[in-house]
Amino acid sequence: MFLTTANCQLTTLLIALLILSPAVLSQPGSESLDAIIAVVNDDVVVRSELNKEINLVLPQLRQQGTAEPPRAQLEKQVLDRLILKRLQRQRAKELGIEIDDATLNEAVMNIAKRNNLSIEDLQRTLEAGGIRFADFRDDTRSQILTNRLQSQEVVSKIRVTEPEIDRFLAKEAGRLVEREQVRLQHILLALPDNPTPEQLKTVETKANRLVAELRRGADFSEMAVRESEGRNALEGGDLGWFEMGAVPALVGDLATTLAAGEVSNPLRNPSGFHIIKLREIKGAAPKNVSQTKARHILIRTNELVSDEDAKRRLLQLRGRIVSGEDFATLARAHSDDTGSALKGGDLGWVSPGDTVPDFEQAMAALAPNAVSEPVKTPFGWHLVQVLERRSQDTSVDLLRLKAREALQRRKGEEAIEEWLRQLRDEAYVELRLEAE
Structure with missing residues (x-):
């Protein structure tokens, strides 16, 4: 698939x-x-x-x-x-x-x-x-x-099960909320200008120790008053509420990924080491998702089928469809996607993010019942037809969709790391850098 x-x-x-x-x-x-x-x-x-x-x-x-x-x-x-x-x-x-x-x-x-x-x-x-x-x-x-x-x-082979989604939502549903504002707390451990390696090591060690204490349950506000050298130390490190577009650049990624109550790893910039806590989130689970009912014919490329061969075959099939032949019948006879070919190329209802970007872009540009020109993706060449579209007003379904995406990303990152290790292990590599 x-x-x-x-x-x-x-x-x-x-x-x-x-x-x-x-x-x-x-x-x-x-x-x-x-x-x-x-x-x-x-x-x-x-x-x-x-x-x-x-x-x-x-x-x-x-x-x-x-x-x-x-x-x-x-x-x-x-x-x-x-x-x-x-x-x-x-x-x-x-x-x-x-x-x-x-x-x-x-x-x-x-x-x-x-x-x-x-x-x-x-x-x-x-x-x-x-x-x-x-x-x-x-x-x-x-x-x-x-x-x-x-x-x-790697990524196309990742599968996420419904029980995995259930477990993810039970623990981490708060990460999926569409964030409008975040409230941040901050501890700064300052560094002098041009710090020595020893000074860097001392402050970094202290920052890691404080993070460990916070994650074991220490009170962030009390620790900020006691340890922080930031301007908001006496307010318990409270930086207040930020609109998402106004979050400081240093913590922009953290503002979108930390869960409420979570403490970051130490972040270093020229002023020192920073520890961030995402104290609260304002926002709501998204409610609307636009879905597309689509079908496709896939021709894979390989040693025997070049890009030009695949594209030419699809152009011929497109001409037959435009002339009145049935898309589903041709998909059953010609598509290399065996899972959907048995259903006449039917992919069911597809949500944003379900397909690779090239396919999604082509699908989004089609009017209902229109047939695309040949579209290239990492999986080969496709003809795409949109049958109908709908807007689903259900936050539960969308939360499950977002949970599936998050799990696929997480699994994908782990699988890619393992795949790269295997690729390196199976290769012949001779290093000559030190011999220069």
Whole structure:
């Protein structure tokens, strides 16, 4: 079955570049040196690739407030990431997964739009920060390729049962509430300017100890009065209520993911280590969900069936459907999705997030009874037909849908980690970095 809730996410590099000075990216060792530093199956990683990847990583570390590790340690960590990228690229090639220029151009354009930039402004911003636009495009193409590969190899196989949803809702239904406002509490353990490694270690150790005490039941307000160096310490660290759009950037993700009463891990930025508690949430469970009743015909690509072959076959089938032949009959005879083919291609009622983004976008653009042009997804090529639409006014059903999505994401992250470990374990990898 091709249904999944995986959402492709592109690089966050641009956000870091927009707030950093160009000097941040001026790093030693950026000259192009093509010594081989790793062998990965029948391929190699060269020094210039490592330097390029380090230049992409450094702005993200600074934007997160993370101290740059020693160069040797950074190179080792980045090389590990490069090896995993190379292994995934090799696997994608085996499966015939490619990212064409049209898909890449659309992704880059969307990144620019989200940051209120033109393509030209995006290119100037990147190059002012020492990042070649071609390198940025290569990194974006790599991320899209990885997302498609992981979706096909791992995420599409994740299944969530009804009892799992019941258990999730019993414990974590509060996480699914549509948040309008959050009330936050805060403890700051300050750092001096240019702290020494010993000072960093001392304050970090204390922050971890306080979090452990809070999670064992210590009163946050009392601890804030006693330990916090923030401006709101005497108010028990209470920062008050925030509209979701006004939450401070440092804790933006926490405001959407912490449950009411939950305490975060310590967060570090230049001012020190921060401990956040999400004290209360204002909002309500969403009530309306738009559902689409749809059917499809899938042609999978493989060593014998190319993209052009699959697209040509679907165009022929579309012509027959438009001329009056029955969609269901053709789906039973031609669709490679055996589960839905037996039902004439019927997918039932589909909710937002149930399908991969390319399929959902094509389905959303169709009028009832219209038949799409061939649509490419990680699973192959599809013809899609929308039969009808409805709006479901039931918070219970939508909460269950959101619980299913949350469980699929959680399971997907765990499954991807295991899949990557297996991919690495089964590969031939020879490291030559230390031998240089």
